[in-house]
Amino acid sequence: MKIVVHIDEAAQWQAALEEALPQATVLTSEAPADERKDADYLAVWKAPAHLLQEQTQLKGIINLGAGVDYLLKTPGLPSDVPIVKLRDAGMGELMADYALYGVLHFYRSMDRYSEQQKSATWEPQEVVEKSQWPVGVLGLGAIGSFVASALQQAGFPVLGWSRSPKQISGVHCFHGDDGLSELLGQVQSLVTILPDTNATQHILNAERLAQLPQGANVINPGRGSLIDEQALLEALGSGHLRGALLDVFQEEPLPADHPLWQHPKVIVTPHMAAPTPLNDAIDQVIAYLHAFESGEKLSTINPEAGY
Ligand code: OXD
Secondary structure (H helix, E strand, O other), rough: EEEEEEEHHHHHHHHHHHOOOOOOOEEEEEOOOHHHOOOEEEEEOOHHHHHHHHHOOOOOEEEEOOOOHHHHHHOOOOOOOEEEEOOOOOOHHHHHHHHHHHHHHOOOHHHHHHHHOOOOOOOOOOOOOOOHHHHEEEEEOHHHHHHHHHHHHHHOOEEEEEEOOOOOOOEEEEEHHOOOOOOHHOEEEEEEEOOOOOOOOOOOOOHHHHHHOOOOOEEEOOHHHHOOOHHHHHHHHHHEEEEEOOOOEEEEEEEOOOOHHHHOOOEOOOOOHHHHHHHHHHHHHHHHHHHHHOOOOOOOOOOOOOO
C-alpha cells in the first residue's frame, strides 16, 4: 500500500504512519513525482492540484481536517474516488476552548476592560447570571455538537441549529429557516461552526444579523464564507452588534488592508482555532486505511452536499 501525505509538518505524520503500518510505503508530497504518482491513498490537508492530478490508481482520499471545502474545490479532484474526513479527532476540544474563550470574553466584559484601560478607567462591569446569557451554536456535526455540549457544561443555556433535526442532551435544538430565526432572536453570543457549502454561503447576511438582539456578539471559528463581512462591519458600526471574535475569513490570509484588522470591536485570529492534532488523528487515519483495504462501507463525503 502506498500513501502520500500532504500537510504542514508532514514528516511527523509520515513517521507516525510508518510506525503504525510497517508494510506500507509512506511518502510526503515532497517525494519525487515519479515515486508519488501511483499512490493508493492520499492523506491531505490543502493539497496542491498537481498532487491530485498526477495520481493514476487512487483508492481513497483522507482529508486531514474537518472541512472538505478546500479539497472539493481543488481542480483535478477525481470524481470517482471516495473521500473521508477526520471526524472530531481532538478538534472538538480545541474548538470548544476557542468558543468558550470567546463567550467568556464578552460575558465577563473583557472587551470593555480593554477599552477602559486606554483611559485608566477603573469601573467594574455588571456580571449577569450565566442563565441570562444564552449562547447559539450554528452547526451540530461532530465538532459543533461537542462545542454545544461543552458550552452547556460551562453553565450557559445553549441553543443549537442544524439544517435537519438533531437531538443533543441539554441543548435546545432548532432546525430549518424558521428555527434559525427563532434561535437568532434569543442569543447573546453566537458561535458559527457550519461547513462551507452552497447552502451556508452568507447564512449570516444583513437580515439575519439584524435578527440578533441588540448588543449580541459573534464568534466564528467555522468558515469565512458563513458571514457577509460587509454586513458584519455595518452591524458593528451601527452598534447593533457589540463585537466579534473571528478566526476565518472570506479571503485568507486576511488582506493587510482589510477593515476587520483595524476594527476596535473585532479580534482577528489566523485560522488557528483547531489545528489537526496528530496524535488523535492518526488512529482515525489508520482505521480509515484498514476499512478501505477490507472493503468496509465507510461514511464518505457527498460532494454535492459539500460535507
Ligand atoms: C478544519 C480546519 O476544517 O482546521 O479542520 O479548518
